[in-house]
Amino acid sequence: MANDTFSALAHPLRRAIVERLSSGPATVGEVTRDFGVSKPTISRHLKTLEEAGVVSRVIAGRNHRLALRPDTLAEASGWIESQRRRWEALFDAVGEYLEERADQA
């Protein structure tokens, strides 16, 4: 699990970019226009997202097309979910044990 993925998602503008891209690929120009922030600001945040493997960029001539990388997202949510599930499973097991003990009393 890379630090970078969670760091990349720890900023509201970068999460907004991810939400924008989840509804389909977009050019850098489109993303910049959508958020009404400066080009250097968008560039900096896109760089963070790309370095973390959350977003990919395909360059075709003057067009830079951005897309989500579902594999990276799946890895990040998978790590969180596996911790949560382990915790819940433990509590289910303890709950069952207590119920059985109550039945025997």
Next chain:
Amino acid sequence: MANDTFSALAHPLRRAIVERLSSGPATVGEVTRDFGVSKPTISRHLKTLEEAGVVSRVIAGRNHRLALRPDTLAEASGWIESQRRRWEALFDAVGEYLEERADQA
């Protein structure tokens, strides 16, 4: 979606603490011992995890017992998964469209 959750998970020691706690509650002393780092270091990272709502602390006399908060984890993984699913759904829809078009050709 709070920034804090992803920031909290963006550090290897804090993720290791989450992994430790996913197998059951532990005291601060136990966690400190397990990781072989200084008490101030653990305290600082625990504070970040608590402020982000990832970890809870129950104080009973001299015992500080730490536990995971599965609700916060579920919210974080849920956000990531909903982005990934939207993206995958889009690609499934485009794929079906292309297949139908190919069938008609």
